[in-house]
Amino acid sequence: MIEIKDLHKSYKMGSNSLHVLKGINFTAKEGELVAIMGSSGSGKSTLLNILGMLDSADSGEYNLDSVPIKDLNETKAAQYRNKFLGFIFQSFNLINYKSAAENVALPLYYQKVGRKERQEKAMKYLEQVGLKEWATHLPSELSGGQKQRVAIARAMAAEPKVLLADEPTGALDSKTSYEVMDLIQKINDAGNTILVVTHEEDIAHMCKRIVHLKDGVIVEDKKVEQVRAQQYV
């Protein structure tokens, strides 16, 4: 599903350049649930941004579902993002003047899905995250955990190949974090490929595989025994 070969990325900081990713090699198969760990500055967010086509690499190869991702213009990138990827952010990033259902339907709008079908799908995914009766509520009327669940529903609405979660539990307390992880695990159980960036050990162990990043290289890549979040909920 995801293939990365010798990925390099550096940022220019005035006259210096900061080499953030120093040759990353990484593959993820369909249905995997991978945690990307590392301390701040290890390059994990940069890697996720490149995976999410929000940023581009300086060199190296990136194939997503056998499609080479390179030399994208804005329009093409937007198309690919819409088709291949679903994003889950630490700060949810819901649009605050749109109701939960409208937020979930937004990626479908950019897929030019018809109004009625959009609403139906939005309701379906809200139901999956257990927030059907909150459909007409604005994000400001939802708790943090609910917001993240709406965001997850939104990420899934476009039926992407890969879900990318950037510190999905970073802004949540531990109980809500486990609820969200439980949801992510269930989505993964259904066969979706998910990448979770986190720096929390317990969250990482709820994935099936942990990739450790340090100073721009992968120092460890291991399969782990998945801890089910269900038991803490």
Added chain:
Amino acid sequence: MFDRDIWQEIFHTLKNNKLRTFLTGFSVGWAIFILVMLLASVNGMQNGFTGQFNDDATNTIFIRPGTTSKAYAGFEKDRLIQFKNEDYEYVKQSFPNDIEQISARYFTNTNARYKSETGAYPLQGVHSDFQVIEKTIITKGRYFNNIDVFNKAKVAIIGRKVKEDLFDKEDPVGKFVELNGLPFRVIGIFTDEGDDNAERRIYAPVTTIQRNLGNTNNINQIALTYNSSYNLTQALDFSERLEVIMKRRHKVSPEDQAGINVWNYAEAFDNISSFTSVLSAISIGVGFLILIAGIVGIGNIMVFTIKERTKEIGVRKALGAKPKQIINLVLLESVFITAFSGFVGLIFAWAILSIIGPTIQTPAFSNPSVSLSTVVTATIILIVAGVLAGLLPAIKAANVKPIVALSDK
């Protein structure tokens, strides 16, 4: 553009930022309001001026003889030029294609009497065409016609004031009034928008006056209207030709303005027109400058909005919004605010004008109003303005990098 979802988004944004939307819209609405009011005021001034000059037909020329101021062709200066009936005929025959109406004028004064009432009034002998030249409005009865002129009929048209003086409440039409001792049948009463003095006049066929009151074929003036389709150049060219042949006929030096004077209304009228067109150019200019301030205001607010919504735009891009869709959203919002508030300003101005406009009737200012073409132009300007105001912010928005927008710092 007519996508329901885009409009829903726009209304959403506007509804959630009522004060901002109002303030932005107000600047443009106000600008359009001022622009329209300015144009209407110029229009009102124009109406006022035109109204004053329209008392007489605007395509009028008066040919007046005088006293020569230069010796010419063997004649000494200070020679009195006298027009005769032949001069009237001569002008009439010479320019059949240029002249629409033509009349001789013979000026005299008369003592008028009806029963015991008497009064002294100016009496003018004219041809029947003079009604059109002077724009005389007959309120009762009729003007005299060519047959009256030919028959030297003793008929008279009296002004409203004359009627009030002599006849009081009696209907004068059909009655006989004594002019210098001779009975004239009153066949019409006229009013004149120009002034009260004009309504103290009495008109009679020039032929009658010449025979009965002086037994002469002298005339004092020739008045005519030229082809109304003439533009200013053609009109001035025609007065030039008239002047040349009349001066030649009476052996007056071509440079002698006192000997024969050809006075063309078009010249005075042209001065007024250029005056008002300069005025309207100035007001359009001022209006536009105010409008530009409004547009910059909208642009400014839009830039601010984009900054405020950077994160939202980043999210949209992450969810698959193409740059074009973002540009569309911002542009439409800008055009919508501009056009809507502009229309409100327009309607407001229009309402005020249609309520108070007709009540304003002073000599220099009357019925200020705006034409449909002004409204259409203003609308087009508004939409263009909206696009201009939104363009820069929209491009800025489209260039928002999702990665920057989404960073949690």
